[in-house]
Amino acid sequence: METKTEGFKIRLGIFIIAGFALFLLAIFIIGKQKNLFNPVFKLSTKFQNVSGLQVGSPIRFSGINVGTVDNVEIINDSMVKVDLVIKKEVQKFLHTDTKAGIGSEGIIGDKLIVLSQGNPKSKLVKDGQNIASVEPIETDVIMRSLETTAGNAALATGEINEILVKINNGEGTLGRLIQDKSMANNLDKTLINLKNSSKGLDENMEAAKHNFLLKGYFNKKKRAEEKKKKAAEKAKQNK
Template sequence: MRKTYQQKLRLGLLVIFSLLLFVVAVYFIGNRQNMFVKTFSISANFNNVNGLMKGNNVRYSGINIGTVKDIVMINDSTINVLMVIEDKMVTHIRKDAIATIGTDGLVGNMIVNIVPGKGDAELIASGDTIESYTKIGTGEMLSTLNVTNENAALLTAKLLNIADAMADSKGTFGMLINDTLVAQNLKQTVNQLRIMSIEANKSMKSLNAIINEINFNESVAGVLLNDSLEGQKVRGMLANLEDSSIEIKSVINNLNETITQFKNGKGAVDYLFNDEDFVKDLEQSMKNINEGTDKFNQNMEALKHNFLTRHYFKKLEREEKKKAQKND
């Protein structure tokens, strides 16, 4: 009988211990799967889940708030992650929150981190899909680093080739580095350019000083530009010059006619014209007068196109046209 009682006692203790162990396991598993709290579901779409599995934790600002309930492949580039979140967090998470996939420490399990948004969006509701951000995985980083190392090796080899060519005086840079004569010529050229720049700067300063010293108020240019009375005088002088030119041209025409009559006549005048030396001198004089008249007419034409006097001549032309119209 004693042996049977000890066996029953051991069996009872084993059963009680097993029940306690079962209750504790159920509690921890249920707590991990949020079976004993009220929850709601949200989801996010990722291009790469980086090894995320069902049951992994979901954190909001570093706090565990739920677990991953399901991972569904929508298409070849989109993976939907369904998350179960504690109902008490519904007043803290907003629709502009962003979900990312990270690790729990350096070598821990994969987790979903929810980062708060700007804080001005509406509160999240059950069934909403939030924005996501896929971080670069370790494999992608190693692949990119491998390509970068290969490119660096190729670049180093090319740089070594360039350095060898420059050391052997090949190419323009090699010649500049190793040929002292070319370097001296280049140095002289740069020095000459510097001297030319200094001289040009001095010339510009001198020109600015001359312009600043010009008195536009009292000089001839300033008087013509600013003084209306002096401008009228100049216009009067130009008008007189034009009248004089017309009268001189008329006198020359009359003189030419008189000379022609003298050449065709007789007597003392005819004798004077028959004297070759006198005739040559007279013809040379007339030629000089004609040349002077042409130059004077050219000067008058130039004055008509000068920016200081052309307005006056245009005014005279308009007045002459008006007079002609009145006479008609």
């Protein structure tokens, strides 16, 4: 009987010690999250929409967790006040023009507060000061925009595919030009004729320049061009 009692006492003692250890661990974790073991100071900011931000959400500065959200309070129908608890050692890096924005862990992760650095020439923030905020962009708005863009891209792709099918089937002018060899040959002949006609025109113009009946006209035109060129050079020299 005494053996059973001693065994029960041992198990009870182990249970009490384990429970007390878990209690201390919980206090340590909560205290670390709430910065109970570090000197802190408080700031506050206001948003029209906190986008799911909650008490206990982390606060980041330069990518480092520096505090937690202490309180989220609705002031009126268009304004929400957010109280921030930040490590005292960070205060020397935050200035009066520092702004608070709402970010997230990844695209759809938990919400958090992100503090900007501000102008180093500005004064440092004071304990209890209210800082400006930047309204967050709603994730659902971004998703709707992406859906619209994807829909437009799919529509454009479908229309391009239809055009390519018609071209491959020889429909339309471009399709007939690609598929119909005789039409392509006719186009090649037309281009060759245009080239020959241009060459013949150049030869006719050259012959006309040497014709005594038209030689005076071309000489007169040449002298006018030379006179115009000399006048332009003289005007350039006077400048």
